[in-house]
Amino acid sequence: MPENGPVESGPALENLLVEERTFPPSPEFAAAAVASADLYEQASADRLGFWADQARELLDWDTAFTEVLDFSDAPRARWFADGTLNAAFNAVDRHVAAGLGERVAIHWEGENGDTRTLTYADLQREISRAANVLGDLGVSTGDRVAIYLPMIPEAVIAMLACARIGAPHSVVFGGFSAEALHSRIVDAEAKLVITADGGYRRGAPSALKPAVDEALAKGGTPVEHVLVVRRTGQEVAWTDDRDVWWHESVDAASETHAPVAVDAEHPLFILYTSGTTGKPKGIFHTTGGYLTQSAYTHRNVFDLHPETDVYWCTADIGWVTGHTYVTYGPLVNGATQVMYEGTPDTPHRGRWWEIVQKYGVTILYTAPTAIRTCMKWGGDIPAQFDLSSLRVLGSVGEPINPEAWMWYRRVIGGDRTPVVDTWWQTETGAIMISPLPGVTAAKPGSAQVPLPGIVADVLDDAGKSVPNGSGGYLVLTEPWPSMLRGIWGDEERFRETYWSRFPGSYFAGDGAKKDADGDIWLLGRVDDVMNVSGHRLSTTEIESALVSHPWVAEAAVVGAQDATTGQAVVAFVILRAEAVEKADEEGEGHDVVAELRNHVAKEIGPIAKPRSILVVAELPKTRSGKIMRRLLRDVAEHRQVGDVTTLADTSVMDLIATGLATAP
Numbered sequence: 203m204p205e206n207g208p209v210e211s212g213p214a215l216e217n218l219l220v221e222e223r224t225f226p227p228s229p230e231f232a233a234a235a236v237a238s239a240d241l242y243e244q245a246s247a248d249r250l251g252f253w254a255d256q257a258r259e260l261l262d263w264d265t266a267f268t269e270v271l272d273f274s275d276a277p278r279a280r281w282f283a284d285g286t287l288n289a290a291f292n293a294v295d296r297h298v299a300a301g302l303g304e305r306v307a308i309h310w311e312g313e314n315g316d317t318r319t320l321t322y323a324d325l326q327r328e329i330s331r332a333a334n335v336l337g338d339l340g341v342s343t344g345d346r347v348a349i350y351l352p353m354i355p356e357a358v359i360a361m362l363a364c365a366r367i368g369a370p371h372s373v374v375f376g377g378f379s380a381e382a383l384h385s386r387i388v389d390a391e392a393k394l395v396i397t398a399d400g401g402y403r404r405g406a407p408s409a410l411k412p413a414v415d416e417a418l419a420k421g422g423t424p425v426e427h428v429l430v431v432r433r434t435g436q437e438v439a440w441t442d443d444r445d446v447w448w449h450e451s452v453d454a455a456s457e458t459h460a461p462v463a464v465d466a467e468h469p470l471f472i473l474y475t476s477g478t479t480g481k482p483k484g485i486f487h488t489t490g491g492y493l494t495q496s497a498y499t500h501r502n503v504f505d506l507h508p509e510t511d512v513y514w515c516t517a518d519i520g521w522v523t524g525h526t527y528v529t530y531g532p533l534v535n536g537a538t539q540v541m542y543e544g545t546p547d548t549p550h551r552g553r554w555w556e557i558v559q560k561y562g563v564t565i566l567y568t569a570p571t572a573i574r575t576c577m578k579w580g581g582d583i584p585a586q587f588d589l590s591s592l593r594v595l596g597s598v599g600e601p602i603n604p605e606a607w608m609w610y611r612r613v614i615g616g617d618r619t620p621v622v623d624t625w626w627q628t629e630t631g632a633i634m635i636s637p638l639p640g641v642t643a644a645k646p647g648s649a650q651v652p653l654p655g656i657v658a659d660v661l662d663d664a665g666k667s668v669p670n671g672s673g674g675y676l677v678l679t680e681p682w683p684s685m686l687r688g689i690w691g692d693e694e695r696f697r698e699t700y701w702s703r704f705p706g707s708y709f710a711g712d713g714a715k716k717d718a719d720g721d722i723w724l725l726g727r728v729d730d731v732m733n734v735s736g737h738r739l740s741t742t743e744i745e746s747a748l749v750s751h752p753w754v755a756e757a758a759v760v761g762a763q764d765a766t767t768g769q770a771v772v773a774f775v776i777l778r779a780e781a782v783e784k785a786d787e788e789g790e791g792h793d794v795v796a797e798l799r800n801h802v803a804k805e806i807g808p809i810a811k812p813r814s815i816l817v818v819a820e821l822p823k824t825r826s827g828k829i830m831r832r833l834l835r836d837v838a839e840h841r842q843v844g845d846v847t848t849l850a851d852t853s854v855m856d857l858i859a860t861g862l863a864t865a866p
């Protein structure tokens with residue numbers, strides 16, 4: 203295991219353990235709540251029967267399933283495997299058929315002030331048209347499609363058009379670089395890329411198409427066509443036989459299209475996420491189980507009343523939260539939702555609250571980093587808007603500190619809304635551990651208990667369940683419907699990463715603690731994965747990017763605590779003196795830090811840019827050559843450096859400390 207086990211405690215952990223505030227649901231909320239305590243009883247009495255009921259109640263099946271779970275080829279699970287269904291039909295068509303065609307599916311708000319309203323009937327037409335175009339462009343069931351779009355309705359339409367024909371989508375976050383896009387297209391062997399000229403961010407159009415052109419110019423991809431949405435109207439380079447405008451093709455296509463019923467285990471999407479090694483993992487999910495748990499959690503965890511609620515999840519579709527809680531969960535449940543293109547402070551720091559007021563948002567789902575940023579900006583900003591429509595608040599992506607939780611509830615939720623802290627991962631597909639509003643007495647900072655139907659535990663190093671009051675590693679001990687079915691093209695890595703640490707259990711990679719009541723507190727990653735503003739970044743991936751620069755001989759990256767972003771990327775680099783001198787002589791100058799930060803942005807994306815880069819003469823290593831990131835983290839967090847006895851050369855840390863002290 204990595205040297206930084208979760209069991210080490212610090213002041214933050216001590217705070218968590220003395221948390222005594224609880225917020226039981228109000229009787230009025232509980233009386234009208236979707237969830238009830240019965241769910242826990244039903245699920246524990248007959249877990250598989252419980253999931254089968256959810257799958258039948260929440261989804262429409264073309265062929266009814268008779269099998270629930272087949273785990274005989276563990277860890278590869280098959281759920282509802284003899285059933286067939288279509289995800290887009292479940293998300294849209296069946297609502298239209300049920301007479302809900304005029305219900306608003308998406309209130310879209312562009313950053314620049316543009317707005318669009320799409321009803322379920324509108325979505326059905328647009329998705330059908332797009333599905334027809336996919337067919338015309340040679341995409342058929344089973345082919346992969348890469349989606350590289352801003353937060354515009356076409357992002358959801360494109361995902362569902364793929365689902366409609368059974369072509370797994372691979373959404374690549376628009377903030378990722380051409381390099382990152384290229385490697386994901388190659389790994390998934392995508393045939394088509396759907397992109398836009400650009401999108402609005404921070405008050406200006408930000409281009410996307412050039413990154414696609416650059417990625418495809420690198421070669422080695424099976425991409426035949428690029429479908430381009432016109433969003434900003436900015437100039438784009440055009441490759442005649444390859445590029446197709448969305449507005450020319452989709453708008454002209456037939457608005458009828460028959461959805462393809464696929465097996466429940468047919469892949470729905472691939473989504474790349476950072477692992478402990480440099481290469482991102484293509485986590486893939488299948489159709490029936492994923493949709494069942496997406497709909498179930500979206501309904502119960504957010505207390506969704508689809509006739510009256512206005513739901514808003516602020517995540518980008520480039521992340522799993524955008525997949526499950528923007529595209530699939532809400533639409534399968536027939537919800538009305540808000541979708542926003544831009545940043546929270548454009549054109550002013552009250553933009554989100556203005557949107558809540560404008561659409562009467564009732565359920566808000568966001569990340570702790572956003573909450574902490576708003577705290578920093580001050581409570582007087584949200585106070586200028588009417589937020590009284592809000593009735594449920596959710597948090598996801600990283601541990602939420604109790605103080606941020608309290609602020610969220612008090613300032614945004616008017617001291618009346620339940621706050622649900624939801625723990626899950628790209629791999630789990632949907633929420634796993636969370637309070638249920640109307641049922642659970644909430645505790646600031648704790649995700650609390652596994653949802654009905656989910657079985658989790660906290661184990662010690664030896665794989666034994668820890669008693670209340672102790673910490674260890676979070677595991678999931680029973681399969682769940684929306685579990686990942688694998689890593690695309692890498693079965694071995696799938697088994698090794700998740701199933702080898704504690705045989706028979708899924709190892710999540712998170713440290714956790716059970717408090718005196720048995721409630722679970724998540725304590726962050728125990729592997730070399732960082733969490734910056736809720737985005738997973740791999741230390742190794744950033745190290746590789748740094749070392750790919752000619753000036754860098756060696757690099758070590760750590761995630762240091764950061765008051766706003768949770769963790770921040772801090773890099774330690776050893777330079778190649780000759781290369782830097784040469785650049786100097788050639789008059790290129792050498793602002794090493796700026797140069798390397800930009801290099802990382804180019805290789806991976808701006809989110810991976812180190813907050814600080816420290817140039818050092820040596821890195822602390824064990825005798826076996828493993829970099830001791832724990833010590834570097836001490837430096838990055840301005841702490842007394844810990845135990846150095848396992849270092850091959852114990853003077854290295856003095857050298858680093860002296861170097862830093864004398865650095866300009």
Ligand code: 6R9
Nearest residue numbers: 598599600601623624625626627628724727
């Ligand atoms: C949904 C999502 C997963 C990692 C996960 C954990 C952290 C997510 C959390 C949380 C504490 C929560 N995480 N939710 N930690 N409390 N409520 O974020 O997926 O991008 O794959 O990240 O995020 O460390 O392992 P993903």
